[in-house]
Amino acid sequence: MSDEPAGGRVSVSVPDQVELPRLLDFYDYQTPEDTRIHAFYDRLREGELSTTTCADCGAVHFPPRVVCPECLGDDLEYVALPERGELFAFSEVRAGAPLGMEDDVPFTIGIVDIGDVRLSARIDEAASDDLEIGDPVDLRIVDVEGPADHDRVWFRFVPADG
Numbered sequence: 001m002s003d004e005p006a007g008g009r010v011s012v013s014v015p016d017q018v019e020l021p022r023l024l025d026f027y028d029y030q031t032p033e034d035t036r037i038h039a040f041y042d043r044l045r046e047g048e049l050s051t052t053t054c055a056d057c058g059a060v061h062f063p064p065r066v067v068c069p070e071c072l073g074d075d076l077e078y079v080a081l082p083e084r085g086e087l088f089a090f091s092e093v094r095a096g097a098p099l100g101m102e103d104d105v106p107f108t109i110g111i112v113d114i115g116d117v118r119l120s121a122r123i124d125e126a127a128s129d130d131l132e133i134g135d136p137v138d139l140r141i142v143d144v145e146g147p148a149d150h151d152r153v154w155f156r157f158v159p160a161d162g
């Protein structure tokens, strides 16, 4: 496990005034009772972004899997991803933000190449006008406060310092 992620750590909240319809809650439930990829969240909570790789065919997946989509093998293991990725694409959200993010608009979302995978995530601390394709971005772990009976965690990125 790594130390504090390069992008630092922040908290966000999801409204708890209403009983959230499950499908409107952006963040996954993360316990072993809720998901078979709970190890991904356990590792993220410890500061490490990870994913699964297949021992049979070598495929690297994202998001993590319980069965390899390439060869249907189930001998998968978790591997750490780097803390720094590279912007493949990005855009700005100006409307239609998920529940709990309505007050954040406009904000930037990106497609990030990191290690052997490509994933989508919010890009904090940057307006889309300030970014260019290929910019380095660093992992930021986000603690999610809100209506769940367990602590949740998620990931974003911030522009790398240099």
Ligand SMILES: [Zn+2]
Binding pocket: 054, 055, 056, 057, 058, 059, 068, 069, 070, 071, 072, 073
């Ligand atoms: Zn495989």
